[in-house]
Amino acid sequence: MMARIREEAAERKAQNGTSLIDASAIMHELLKSNGSSHGPTPTFTPTQVSLSASSLAQEASHQQIRATLTQPSYQRIRATELSLQPDFEPLDNDHYQLNDLLRFHDREFVRNAYRAILKREPDDDGYAGHIENLHSGRFNKIDILASLRYSPEGKGRGVEVEGLTFPAFARRLYRIPVVGYLIEIIAGVFRLPILLRSHRQFESYTVSQQERLADHINLTSERVAGTVSQANSQWADNLSEINERLTSDLARVSTQLAEDFSKVFEELSEAHKKVSALHHQKIGGLFREQQAIVEDQERLRADIQAYMSSEQERSRQQAQLLETYDERLSQAGKQYETLLKQVAERLQQTRAELVMLERRSTLLLEEARRRLPEPFAQEQLQTIAAEGSHVLDVLYASFEDEFRGSRQDIKDRCQVYVPMLKGAGITTGILDLGCGRGEWLEVLKEEGFEARGVEQNRAMIENCRERGLEIASSDAIAYLESLPENSLRAITGFHFIEHMPFETLIRMLDEVVRTLKPGGMVIFETPNPENIMVSSYNFYLDPTHRNPLPGPMTRFLLESRGLSRVEVMMLNSLDHKIAGDDELTMRFNDLFFGPRDYAVIGRKI
Template sequence: MNPPNHDQSLDRVKDEIRAEADAIRHRLPQRRPAATLPPLSSVDGGAAPRGGDVTDRARREYTIPELCAAQYGHFVETAIRALLKRPGDEAGRNAHVARLIAGASKIEILGDIAYSREGRAAGVNVVGLRPRYVMTKLWKVPVLGYMAEWLFRLVRLPVLARQMRASETYQIAQTHLLTAAHEELRLRFEALAARFDSVAVAQSDLRSEFAERSRDATRDSDEMRELVKRGSSESGELRHLVLGVNHWLASLRKNLADVESEQAEAAREADGFVAEVVTRALAGDNGRELRLLAWSSVVAGEVPEGGQVLDLGAGKDWLAVLSSRGLRVGGVSESPAFEALARADGHQVATSDPAVVLARTGDATLHALTALSVGPVLRRMPVAALLATARRVLRPGGLVLLGFANEAAHLADRLAGHADVTIDAALLAEALAAAGFTDVRRADAPDGVVALCATRP
């Protein structure tokens, strides 16, 4: 995708993904939908109705008995979940429960939910509900409705009488159960009262024991006070001793700070000295200008204008040549003096170990990575680590350029007394190929200074 056309390209990709999804959908097995609603038993603590899971989201048909099996709030919640396929909200649930309390029938509640706008949209069918619901609504018609219901009830009078007798028997049985439960509660209460009496006696015993212990504690605290008085004179001596040690520590800290400050000053002077020597040495290198131009042509030939390049230790001249070719360049130097020189010329340079800078560079963020003196870099990180990191930070198609020139980092290393890393171009070329780089080739300068470049696949 082209960045300027990102939105259009993204839309095109999304269309392709949608088409692919349609193809995938046919290959997917039919799965029961996930239970995105919580279990019903957690809603109001009531017992779940018999007859299986009536709230199954995939189910589209129910019978009246299975929806009416639950009572009160649980009935309302079950009905909402079964017919609307969602949990009930508090206000709606309370309204339906209030109607139940006021004498509305379950059929009426079921019908109101099923034939509401939301219920019709959900499209759930309750077998046999419609005629019974219509009848309950018919009874609401003034006068005629009342007479119709009266006649209907009259016809069903024998059935109602039988149900009444059954209900009466049930109520008597429940009353007996309640009486028995009440008697059991009374007995438990008496047992609790007896235990309360024994607890009161134990409390009295505890109180007298507490008074005895308090007397003992008072005696112990007097002795303790005496001990503290003696201890405080000893702590005064200890305090003097601690103050003396503190004073000694403060002097030690100051001396250490002075030593560190002198060391830092010496390091700064040495760094400045090395920078001066290296600058002179580089100025005397007649082939250097042509060398840098040739290598910058190699980089500019592979990297698009505005591409990001990171250099490890070459110095400000190399950064200037690359910048002049329209590249965004950043550098790494271990010398604060070199950093200051480069920054004075407007270049971005970090004073740090190359390995640290590379570790903090994002994946696939660079178009090119250069190290004109590869030796000092290899002294700080093994060739395998360098090349693996180079692969990570370079974009696909990115360029790595590794040279064997006497650039700033190399000269500074020699002045610091470090030995050269002995690796030759052939060995490094093999390492690049083994690390997965492609198109490994020589990029020697006009004066014969050896360099290698390779491409990240």
């Protein structure tokens, strides 16, 4: 409160130009603004009032001092500044003499060079870099002017600095290794009289600048001393007058303040008691209402919890019923899909069997019609006998569907060979021996390769042709023998070579080498007998398999028949292995869960 009294006294004195204080009016306004506060009733003694009056006198003295410091004499002292370098004014015609810029030094030189040549203030990095080069002695003023004038920005500005070209050229010559150093020494010898004259001029300039600086300091000291003396005298007179007026005013105000404080605070104390009683009554009523609200909330919370519990139990029972229904529906759907798939497969097999049977019956009838009543010729008997080899075609096709794996699985496994063909630049002239259901041919077709297959099973041939694949119905070796030498770029066979006797396999490899072009590739995939489950069980699921072919033996056969860069790639390992990193566990995993197939890849040089 005393701080606000002092603020009000200072404001009234500044507005009215007098130190007389209407204390009763100030206290009335302060008490009105603070009438809403509660607390114990304050009391003031005459000593406290006297101290407040002294504080007001000190505040008024401080204001008088601040007013003196703002007088014109002090402003003139602060405005007096000394400049040791001439002022720079940019020219409108953008044409400067070299000496117009060399007369500046250090920071003013760099700043004015930017303003003259680039027509802007220097950026922080460029300014700091040029100052550092000047101070270190690596660059002189000519170097800095040349770097600004012949920079891309300087060329764009088009400012002309007459007399800069030759010095800048000389400075560039000085930077030539060895030769520049000699040129600089010769130039220094010839310019020695000029340098001596410049040195004497610099000494004279330095002495004149020091004299100017000394004169400026002396003049400023005299002005400061005179102004301080005058201010001290004026402050003493003003302070004496202020103290006298404040003493008489505050002596009169102090008594009135004490009386007004006592009356006002008695009234405030009475009002505070009434407000406190009313406040307590309102708080008691609010507390009772709050207690009733809390009880209602507790009852409502209990009802809501009971309702939520019942709803949760009902929802849980419904969820169980829905889950049971979904499971039964899913099982029924799976069973229905399986049944449909089986029926479709059986229907397809039946259709294929009927087609094969009709074809054989037609062939027999045609042969019998041509020869009857004459006996059958040897060629006709061979044709009829050949039909016997196709009796089991549909059965073997069904066997492949059951044990080979789904069509999509086989296509995914074949994707590993696509990058090999692309890496060798082979996109045409690809032959797949024993192509079966045509998964590899379908992958090649989707990748944009030109390929064809050879197959004897009529059911599989019909299936491949329905998919738009190019298939030749022939024995693999007979088909190879019908091709000219160096006519194919790649020959593949997936689970094909394990069906052949050893002599037939060698004959087939010879035909492969003969028909393959130089640079061509051979890929044969076959079961891996190193996997015990494959060599002892899985291999014999197919009754047409002959013997398992170990990888080293197959590699030797390809190399012995003329193929080179033969490599064996292990494929199709099982993911579910026994955990452990000891040697026995790892060896067990390799034997039972290791690669189930391998591919042997060779190239013809």
